[in-house]
Amino acid sequence: MVAGADGQALVALDRETQFHPFTAIADQQGNGALVMARASGSSITDVSGKTYLDGAAGLWCVNVGYGRAEISDAIHRQSLELPYFHSFNTVANEPSIRLSERLLKLAPDGMRRVFYGQSGSDANDTAVKMLWSYNMLRGKPEKRKIISRSYAYHGVTAAAGSLSGIPMVHQNFGLPLDFARHVSRPDFYRDAPARDCATEESYSAFLAQELEETILTEEADTVAGFIAEPVMGTGGVLPPPAGYFEAIAKVLDKHDVRLVADEVITGFGRVGAWFASELYGIEPDLIVTAKGLTSGYLPLSAVLVGERIWSVFEEASRDGRPFAHGFTYSGHPTCAAAALANLDILEREKLVERVAAMAPSFRSYFAETLLNLRLVGDVRSAGFMMGVELVADRATKAAFPASLKVAGRVALSARRRGVLVRALPNSDVIALSPPFVVTEAELSRLAETLRDAIDEVT
Ligand code: PLP
Numbered sequence: 001m002v003a004g005a006d007g008q009a010l011v012a013l014d015r016e017t018q019f020h021p022f023t024a025i026a027d028q029q030g031n032g033a034l035v036m037a038r039a040s041g042s043s044i045t046d047v048s049g050k051t052y053l054d055g056a057a058g059l060w061c062v063n064v065g066y067g068r069a070e071i072s073d074a075i076h077r078q079s080l081e082l083p084y085f086h087s088f089n090t091v092a093n094e095p096s097i098r099l100s101e102r103l104l105k106l107a108p109d110g111m112r113r114v115f116y117g118q119s120g121s122d123a124n125d126t127a128v129k130m131l132w133s134y135n136m137l138r139g140k141p142e143k144r145k146i147i148s149r150s151y152a153y154h155g156v157t158a159a160a161g162s163l164s165g166i167p168m169v170h171q172n173f174g175l176p177l178d179f180a181r182h183v184s185r186p187d188f189y190r191d192a193p194a195r196d197c198a199t200e201e202s203y204s205a206f207l208a209q210e211l212e213e214t215i216l217t218e219e220a221d222t223v224a225g226f227i228a229e230p231v232m233g234t235g236g237v238l239p240p241p242a243g244y245f246e247a248i249a250k251v252l253d254k255h256d257v258r259l260v261a262d263e264v265i266t267g268f269g270r271v272g273a274w275f276a277s278e279l280y281g282i283e284p285d286l287i288v289t290a291k292g293l294t295s296g297y298l299p300l301s302a303v304l305v306g307e308r309i310w311s312v313f314e315e316a317s318r319d320g321r322p323f324a325h326g327f328t329y330s331g332h333p334t335c336a337a338a339a340l341a342n343l344d345i346l347e348r349e350k351l352v353e354r355v356a357a358m359a360p361s362f363r364s365y366f367a368e369t370l371l372n373l374r375l376v377g378d379v380r381s382a383g384f385m386m387g388v389e390l391v392a393d394r395a396t397k398a399a400f401p402a403s404l405k406v407a408g409r410v411a412l413s414a415r416r417r418g419v420l421v422r423a424l425p426n427s428d429v430i431a432l433s434p435p436f437v438v439t440e441a442e443l444s445r446l447a448e449t450l451r452d453a454i455d456e457v458t
Helices: 005-017 025-030 069-081 094-106 120-137 158-163 200-218 244-254 307-319 333-348 351-370 406-416 440-457
Strands: 036-040 043-046 051-054 111-117 145-149 180-183 223-228 258-262 286-289 301-306 376-382 385-390 429-432
Touching: 005 025, 051 440, 069 333, 094 111, 094 301, 094 333, 111 120, 111 307, 120 158, 120 223, 120 258, 120 286, 120 301, 120 307, 145 200, 158 180, 180 200, 200 223, 200 244, 223 244, 244 258, 301 307, 333 351, 351 376, 351 385, 351 440, 385 406, 406 429, 406 440, 429 440
Parallel strands: 145 180, 145 223, 223 258, 258 286
Antiparallel strands: 036 043, 043 051, 111 301, 286 301, 376 385, 385 429
C-alpha cells in the first residue's frame, strides 16, 4: 500500500493527468486531491494513512459498508465464469435474470419488467425515452414534455441533466433541453412561509396546484411525465411534506401524466424501507434505481417498468417493433452478480430494518447536538438521509452570502477532524448518509465532529 512520499507523488500525478468531475480545476491544482487507498466498514483511509469516518457512504451509495468479501467473491466467481455478454436481440445470462426476478419481488406492486444500464443518469435518460416511446406508440407523439422540480438532481447526461434543477448542472451547457420544465421543490422549511402555508398539508396542496397550473399552461396533451426523488437528495435533503405525493398523484392521473420515481438514492433501504415509494404511498409508473443496488461495488442501474407502460410496449412489439435503446453493458452479468450478493447481505443482516430502527436515534443525536447552535436553522431526515441547513440568521432564515462557501468550509473542517460529510451545491446544507452498518458510537462521533466543525467555521 502506498503511503507518505508515494502518496505525494500520486497527488502530483493526479494534478498532471486527471480531469475530475464537479471539481474546480484551481482546487485540484491548489490543494490537490484526497487520494483514497482502502476502506473497511464505515471507515476509509487515504494514501497518507489517515483514516476517516465516511458519513456520506461515498456518494450516498456504499450502503452495506466497505470491505465486503462476499461481494468481491461473487464478482471474482462471475468474472471467471462469464465476465460479460450482451443482452441485445434475445440474449440473456443467469445473474441478470435472477436479479430481475428478485427486484420485481422486492419492488412495490405493479412493476412488471427491469431494464438495466450502468448509472443513475443513464437510467433517467432511459426513463425519458420510455415515456416518449410509450406516447408515440399510443398515438400521442406531441405528449413529450417532462416536468421536474427546481433543485432536483437526476444526473448529468443531456436528458437527465435537463431534468436536474440545480443551476450549476445547467450553466455552461445550454441546458435544459426544450422538453424539460421545472416546478417548485418541496422545501417546507425555506419556501412554505413565503407561500403563506402554515401546515405541510396546505403547502402540499399549494405545490399540487402549481403543478396543475403548469400542466394546463403547457397543455396536457404535450406533457408526458413528472419525475421526482421521493426524498430530494442533492437539492437539500427534503423529505416530502405530508400529503404531497397523494395530491400530486391526483393531478397526474387527471391529466394522463405518468410518474417517474427517481429512487437512485432512496432505493434499497436508505429511508428504512426497501423503496421510498412504499414508505410514502407513491405508485410510480417507472422506478429508477442505481447506487444502492450494488452498494457502489460495481456500476449498475435498473429501471423498473410498471404495468401501464409495459402493457403498451408489449402490445406494440407484437408487430416486431423493438424498443431500440440499450447499452453494451445492459444486463452485465458481473455487475448483476455483485447486486445479488449485495441484496443477500441486506436481507441476511436485516440492514433495511436496522436503518428503520436506528433512524430516530440518528435524528435525535444530530438534533440534540446541533439545533442549539446559533447558525443551524434546520435538521431534517428520512431514515439514514439527513440535511443540516446552516443559516446566517435563525429568526429570518437568511442565507449566508454564497461567496463565503460556509457549508464547504464546514465539510473541510470535518475532514481535517477525520469525518467525511458532503456540502451540497447551491445551498448551505450539509448532507449525511452513513453506511447502514454505522454504529451508535460512530453516529455520535459524526454529530460531535460536525458540531465542532460548524463552531470553527461560524
Ligand atoms: N438521481 C439521483 C436522485 C441521484 O442522486 C443521482 C446521483 O447522485 C443520479 C440520479 C445520477 O446518478 P449517477 O451519478 O450514477 O449518474
